[in-house]
Amino acid sequence: MMEEGAELINRPFLDLRAAADLLMKLYEVKAADIEEMKSFTDQNFHIKLDIPITVGCSGNERSDQFVLKLYNSKDSTDGNRVELAVNTMAYLSNKEFCCPQPVCNKHGKLVHLEKVSCDEGNTGNNGKHGLFLVVLLSFMPGQLLSSLDPMPKEVIVCIGRKLAQLHKILEASLVGSADKDCNLQRLVKDFEDYNREKPSTYCSGEWSLERVTGQRHLLDLVDDTRLRAAIAKVIDLYEEHVEPVRHLFKKGIIHGDINNDNVIISKQLESHQPSNKRFIVSGIIDFGEAAYSCLIFDLAVGLSELVLVNGTSAAGRFLQGYLSLNSIPDIEKKLLYYLVLVRYAQRIMLSLEAKPRDPLNDYIMQDVENCAGLLLQLLQMQKGEVETIWNI
Template sequence: MMAADPRPMLTPQQATEVTQQLYGVTVREITTLPSYIDQNYLVEDKEGSKYVLKIMNSKESEETTVLGLQTHAMSFLHQHGIPTQTAMPTTTGQLMSMEEIDCGQGAQTYCVRLLTYLPGATVAKSPVTTHDLYNLGKLAATLNKTLLQLSSPNLDVLQRGNILWDMQNVPLVEGYLSLMDGDPLQDVIRAVIQQFQSHVQPKISNFQKGIIHGDLSDQNIIVTPLTNGHHEVSGILDFSMLTIGCHVYDLAIMIMYIMLQNPSPMDVGGALLAGWESVMLLNDDERDCLFLMVLGRLCQSLVYGRYNVSKYPDNKEYILTTAKSGTLILYKLLELGKREVERKWFTDASTFKQVIHVSL
């Protein structure tokens, strides 16, 4: 017997009823928002106020302590001036509610939260400038630095080194490479994994550690345009990968995803790096491993994307977002090589710092 699909698949009618019952909100309009394996609805009430109804998949909904910490972290960051969503209380004062719902394959329990709505478009869909990227790098490092002050008796549950997507687990990609049999990309990815194992893994113990977002992708950062052609970050979304890890992972993840949609992908790293280092300096080992971490995350995304499409073919377009340009960027980075790419990133970052300093 096949296991039930963990993804919530509430109909708009079910989502409307849940919102009204739990939050006392009279729903005027409800529309679906994209998601990987959770479910998001944009909800508008009769006064015109907007919210996001987030329904977690049934597997992650079992980890109530982790979900509680994610909710707490979002609120903590919001209080410290980071643009994050916060959870609205239910009519009984709960910030999250475990709901048993039947989506057509028997009742499963899903964690439901109604989050504040943040306006803007994803970085993936916005023509961001290098100046915007500098500010984004700065904000991401500030987020990491702020999370160092987060306190809770349950912080140890964020030791989630078993997450497949965790950067330290890049070598686990090897176990999924059979999906790519016959694809020349398979050997390229295998070679990247070997370099990661020999070059990055021995140095991870020297990386600076703390609580990290874990998934600062171009889909999880939203911006709004300013009148001068630049953008400001209006939201950091989706804290489901919140974990205790190495700060530099967040930087590498951001560089990799933002390169995907950028018309000048090679200019992304330096701008993000300059912004990041205006708040949190990398040490020598982190600088030396940044290139291979960007490659490692790219390999994770390409391989796990293909794996998840085999499980959830109906969500193929969203899951394979990386595949469109990711393969080309992987080849481009490897063609230029570690030394050349690092030279560009670090030179650009240093030039950027001087320009920013002068403009201040």
């Protein structure tokens, strides 16, 4: 039992033993090996089993590696949103899109809310407790995109193609097509219902680009006066150029957080040169920011992350890959510059907001300095100049 008045902690705090016990409690499987993975504000554990178990709805697939994910307390207060994200992964898996497959717990549910006291985690959280949503996902073998340095040009193109493939599966316009997919129809309706219930969030978390209009108060966290003024200008530009036409954008269910730590790559033999291997994008992970929103927002997030690591030339290759499978309306394409700036602004502000809650987590402030530098650089350049470099 948790003591009355115990402090609620946001980030899950289980140690390896407690995570293994939770796995047994909810899924009735024993971990042969368990390792904590890096995460922003959630907690993820890589699980290996001695005996493979069934994953997916077909019953034909089995796996012995999984990720036990505990959502932070803040996100766990909105179980409907997390369930939508998990259901999106389940739908994509059934469409043979490479992403984690959620596993039902012993209660037949994909998501479970677990009460955790300090006694079940590490002793550094005495007097604290948490309410965390728990899911078990199949583990995707391969390596993170962030491990590639430098990143091959063909991989960047492939990421664009993979995102276009995702959008073509989840685009809302497909709901009214001749060959209706009832499951997609139901999933989109669930997202739309959620939108109506919580219109202030647009069925999205704080990282969604449209939320920037309500994040001006976070400017106070930015000590550098030049950077603070630049971020304020970015918000102004969004409100002036993007928000008035946002209702015209193509909608669908988006991933919401395409970045170098959420893309899985693997090596594949080349058919014409069997001795050679090339990297391919084998999957997308972490749908925690999945939302019913504007497809162009997903594109802007992915573009901003690739430019951050690989330089401005990466944008053109990424867009080349995307456009090989999907189109971008001109009105949206011409706003990518502003949307990329918004992504950098949000990364700076939200990272500064999260850091005091978890000061020992270095992952939170990763690349913030680079985001600030790129934001200032792009603002100094003419919009048309940037678009020329990006091949827009």
